Amino acid sequence: MARRVVIVGAGFHGCSAALQLSLEGYKVTIIDKAYAGRHASGVNAGGVRRLGRHPAEIPLAIAAWERWQCMTDIVGDDCGFRPVGQVKVAENDEDMALLADRERQVRGLGFRHEKLINREELQKRLPALAHHCPGGLACDGDGFANPYRTVTAWRREAERQGAVFHEGVEITIVEPRGNGWHLSSGNEHFEADLLVNCAGAWAGELCDLLGEPVPLTAEAPMLMITERLAPFLGTVVGATSRPLSFKQFENGTVLIGGGVRGVVDTVRHVADTRLDGLAENADTVVSLFPFMQDARIMRTWAGVEAVMQDQIPVIGPSSQHANVIHAFGFSAHGYQLGPITGEIVADLAMEREPTLPIAPFSIQRFQATCPA
Numbered sequence: 001m002a003r004r005v006v007i008v009g010a011g012f013h014g015c016s017a018a019l020q021l022s023l024e025g026y027k028v029t030i031i032d033k034a035y036a037g038r039h040a041s042g043v044n045a046g047g048v049r050r051l052g053r054h055p056a057e058i059p060l061a062i063a064a065w066e067r068w069q070c071m072t073d074i075v076g077d078d079c080g081f082r083p084v085g086q087v088k089v090a091e092n093d094e095d096m097a098l099l100a101d102r103e104r105q106v107r108g109l110g111f112r113h114e115k116l117i118n119r120e121e122l123q124k125r126l127p128a129l130a131h132h133c134p135g136g137l138a139c140d141g142d143g144f145a146n147p148y149r150t151v152t153a154w155r156r157e158a159e160r161q162g163a164v165f166h167e168g169v170e171i172t173i174v175e176p177r178g179n180g181w182h183l184s185s186g187n188e189h190f191e192a193d194l195l196v197n198c199a200g201a202w203a204g205e206l207c208d209l210l211g212e213p214v215p216l217t218a219e220a221p222m223l224m225i226t227e228r229l230a231p232f233l234g235t236v237v238g239a240t241s242r243p244l245s246f247k248q249f250e251n252g253t254v255l256i257g258g259g260v261r262g263v264v265d266t267v268r269h270v271a272d273t274r275l276d277g278l279a280e281n282a283d284t285v286v287s288l289f290p291f292m293q294d295a296r297i298m299r300t301w302a303g304v305e306a307v308m309q310d311q312i313p314v315i316g317p318s319s320q321h322a323n324v325i326h327a328f329g330f331s332a333h334g335y336q337l338g339p340i341t342g343e344i345v346a347d348l349a350m351e352r353e354p355t356l357p358i359a360p361f362s363i364q365r366f367q368a369t370c371p372a
């Protein structure tokens with residue numbers, strides 16, 4: 001009989017795990033208290049970025065980027081991926097020095113995807129940018145995609161391979177049963193040989209139920225989107241010393257975000273925007289693209305995201321139970337990594353050595369600070 005796996009959380013990482021485990025022959029049940037893509041995975045900024053990654057994440061981000069190139073082969077949809085490149089802009093000489101250090105660090109690790117560019121090259125790539133910017137750090141081939149469409153495509157392919165989705169079901173009880181797990185919402189009950197925790201900002205609650213606490217905080221990155229503007233921006237732009245991610249879509253609208261936080265209520269499961277944070281973000285935009293001063297903002301929103309103390313996720317086996325795998329805590333940059341999470345989870349489930357280096361993401365790194 002196929003082994004039964006229950007995945008808690010139908011965001012991108014849960015759907016990625018559902019697809020790969022189904023392909024391995026597991027009988028996959030995936031459960032979400034809301035619906036697939038309701039939280040961070042469906043409402044994010046869609047940035048597909050290797051640029052500026054934590055050194056431990058670089059090999060994973062590069063592998064994920066390779067999957068983004070052939071998304072249609074994997075899930076039958078390109079998920080709106082547009083490899084328009086990303087540039088982190090220096091606003092002054094100190095920023096430029098930071099970016100030069102970063103390029104050296106990345107090259108020292110043996111990677112070549114981040115490239116320092118001078119003022120002339122920056123102006124060529126971003127003609128609408130304010131002229132005080134002395135250069136930037138570019139990553140060609142990065143870009144953006146469509147988040148909700150991505151989750152939908154991965155969900156559809158997982159279902160085609162046999163995964164069964166249960167939406168509107170919140171797992172509140174996790175108990176060992178035999179060699180596996182009994183999970184329950186109170187009304188609905190599930191049995192599993194293997195449990196996969198992809199519960200995003202609520203993954204810490206599952207860890208508590210498993211006797212394996214982690215220092216996870218739920219945060220609320222905010223975004224705003226403008227009216228349609230004439231095309232002026234081909235590349236995704238970030239700032240060096242202030243939060244900013246800035247991109248123009250094919251329909252002319254401009255999405256502005258990059259890490260400014262709103263207010264999160266994990267009990268009501270909502271995130272609210274904060275006007276002062278949005279104003280700060282808008283100021284950064286106007287100082288880099290002065291003509292944006294007159295752009296009208298059509299909508300603002302925030303999403304609930306799991307952030308770890310060290311800003312990198314937990315991906316790997318439980319330190320307490322042989323039949324639990326974690327993949328959560330993507331700290332506001334997990335969308336790009338979605339395509340490889342399922343592969344890593346499948347390797348672990350099949351007791352194969354993962355082909356990607358996941359030791360830095362072990363949940364054990366928190367055990368000194370968070371004893372069970």
Ligand SMILES: Cc1cc2nc3c(=O)[nH]c(=O)nc-3n(C[C@H](O)[C@H](O)[C@H](O)COP(=O)(O)OP(=O)(O)OC[C@H]3O[C@@H](n4cnc5c(N)ncnc54)[C@H](O)[C@@H]3O)c2cc1C
Nearest residue numbers: 009011033039041044045047171200303330333334335336
């Ligand atoms: C506004 C915003 C902008 C972002 N921009 C980018 C970006 O440009 N690029 C990038 O790479 N990343 C970005 N991110 C981060 C990225 O979206 C996340 O890292 C990623 O989507 C996390 O996916 P997940 O599957 O772990 O979590 P989620 O998508 O949050 O999924 C977790 C799911 O688990 C369910 N769940 C939780 N507990 C339970 C339970 N007990 N029972 C049943 N279901 C449960 C939830 O309902 C939820 O649907 C952004 C995030 C936000 C919020």
